[in-house]
Amino acid sequence: MEAMSQNDTGRVFVITDCGSTTTKAILIEQIDGVYRQTYRSEAATTVEAPVADVTVGVRRALLDLSAVSGRRLIDESGDIIRPVSGSDGCDMYMTTSSAGGGLQMVVLGLVKTISAASAEKAALGAGAIVTDCIACDDTRSMLEQVERLRRQRPDMVLLAGGTDGGQQVGVVELAELLALAEPVPRFGERYELPVVYAGNSDAAAAVSKVLSHTARVIVEKNVRPLVETETISHARDRIHTLFLEHVMQQAPGFGALMDLCDADVVPTPAAVGKMLQLLGEKKSVDALCADIGGATTDVFSFVNGKFNRTVSANLGMSYSAAFVLKESGIANILRWLPKGGDEDTLLNQLMNKTIRPTTIPETLEELAVEQALAREALRLSLAHHATFATGLKGTVGERNIDGGFSTGPKSDFQIRDVDLIVGSGGVLSHAPLQMQTVAMLVDAFLPEGVTAIAKDSIFMMPHLGILGDIDDTAALEVFFNDCIVPLATCVAPLGKAIPGRRAFSWRFDGADGTVSSGTVIFGELIHEPLKGDGRLTLAPQRHVDVGFGAGCNGTLQIDDTLLGLILDGRGRPLASMGTGEWQRIYEECQNG
């Protein structure tokens, strides 16, 4: 498996993403010297019985891709045709996977906010689904923890705790807990459960001894060698290697799938992370991506050179609808409904959605409830993300120059630093109006300053993340040309609104010579359906910051979008929900 030279041109890539239910294939080739995603297809994922071989679904998707593209990709013996021969075959085939539940891990650490948090970060960074995080200081009793561990069927365990050279007792106790629970791996007892130990290096021998009858212990560098230092990359890379070498080999057909591929199989979420990282490093775009599904919402960010990923396991649009309601509270969902509603009806509607997850909204009222639910699920997921993306906890706080004390670690993630928000998932991708997608993302994430809003309708980012490892130019070209749908540019002043006061004035000088301008009063939500690229000049009032500093003017280049500008003067936090304004904007969009 050798990556081709980046200087080669005209290569043809076939990439699949084996999801839990669907295997999505895309064809990437050069058109007029630019890489484009030209065709796509999908087939049911075949990891479950009766087929129980993931390559069957992959081949079906590739056969379908052959049919729609006219490019023969599979030969008579079922092999992928490589390299390109005339108008047939491809140069490389790669895949990402979350089929069969992806990589499921349990994480153990001594202190929930220190070693357990770092271990969880390492596991999530490797693309795992963390099914439980057990720490000595969580609120559960030891009995409950053992019982919980027994019920899990993880693919792998990450055990951390203690600083190098420090006390060994705590982390050995955790190992004893794990030994007592004897968790059975997901793929059965024949498979020896890998336990990555990334705690106090002095305790490695004792931990290995305690777990010698329970698991295969792999010792890796401590994720917190010092309280002030976090080194998660070694553990993260080891998890990925073990995933490929052991876990994937146990899943039905994955051994054969790996043989089919020209590059390592990457867990789907890890591939999304790679794409965001590429975007940040090569294009200096700080991006936030949210994928909202039926059960979970994944949030990825690459901001100020730091990548973070969180999975909000119980925030989703169907299976988790009732949980979103519980977390957000009924009032927070009702506030987004243009006509309001009563609590009992809303509760029943969302509970029915939970038990009948495949139903769809038939009336405008039902659609409004789903989109309100989406706003809350996204809002809560972002809050979870911001909490997770903090500096190291357990370190000595920095004292400010004014003599105040730091109240805790600051989040690495600030929404004002985000240049691009990408939404994905059915409720965002298939909203009847594109503007509804913008409304959900803006209301949920409350972007500040100037932020591009886009959607990834078919969730192509995993495919491009893995392609970026081979050919970053191709990945970026496809990302901007075919992956994201640029919906709008949102301009929102930072901080609270002062109702009735002028917030900022704006002027757009289109590349085609057109000029538009206007003024935004605090509380207003305005849609300007501008077309084409151009330069946007913003002139805020004194003390008002639109991203250039309080009272500072600025000009920046903005790209063409489908819908134009959203000028959001509602303030942060929102002084009003803007449901009436959004309705007016929807009507304008429908009429125009």
Next chain:
Amino acid sequence: MDKVFSPATLVLEKTRIIRVRKLPPDAAVQVTPGQVARAADVVATASVPGQVHSVAASDMLGVAKSKVVDYLLLKEGDPVTAGQALGEHTALLGLVKSQVVSPVDGIVETVSRVSGHVMIRENPHVENVRAFVSGQITGVDEKNGVTIEAEVSLVQGVFGVGGEVMGTLCLFDDTDVQGKIVCTKDTLTVGALNRFKEAGAKGVVAPSISGSDLYGFCGAHLNLAATGDEDVGLTLMITEGFGQIPMARRTRQVLLDCVGKHISMCGITQVRAGVIRPELIGPVIQREDDKMDDDQANTEFKIVRGPFAGEEARIVETLATPQVLPSGVKALVYRVRLVQSGDEVLVARANVAR
């Protein structure tokens, strides 16, 4: 007609079911293939290991963790009773004496020289696996389970709470519901549920319940997407959904036919992948008008969402191309005739259930 029914729940007067009764590790199977078992019969027994308790012995004795074993009165594998001394430490010429005792009956499982903890595992207990369904044993696999095949009537619900129960099905106005499973055609309330529970009912079947009443009965922590482990005093099965939804005629008819009969019911619900719906299993129902019922079963469906939710309808036409619904969502639809009013309306295929 090309029909797609995503959220299907079965209601059948007569069907053949196969149930595999999963066995705990090291279970002793009590039946043989070909044998006929009744629902309450034990098909396997197993000794289930007890829970583990950790005793911080070195801390309690005031000795070094690495030396804890020197102060213990028992060694790994020894049986122990609750309150029995595990270890003792005497200091200052006997003036200070500390003792650590076992919190439970069991055995000393491990002693750690690193953490100084003693792990006590409770004594094992016997777990009986019952047939749950009256039928014939068709397979015994000590690793996978005991397979039972049976001809039964079957009603699946959309949502349930609690595990397996068996008993006689009775109507809600029965004066004695002790040990029985109660069936009501009306929307349940938390008050009614509490009354049935206090009267000793093992289970309740109803068409619907409001979300607030369900949380009122089970507690707000209930996870709707995966149920079955709840300890709420009875097993509940909801056949239609949340809110005020009447019971479908066919469901009501099958349940009425099962009244007075011994039935099995399970509330386990899993909405995520590998869907599990709650179910009620009774004896086969024989009726003279079976043919008519089958015809009705094949053409009548429930609408589960939208302005006609809760209504029964017959499919008139399957439209081949997606239509724009009033919500603006584009979807494949059926043209249906509502049973009650006779009106013809369009309904999203995804919102129709058998």
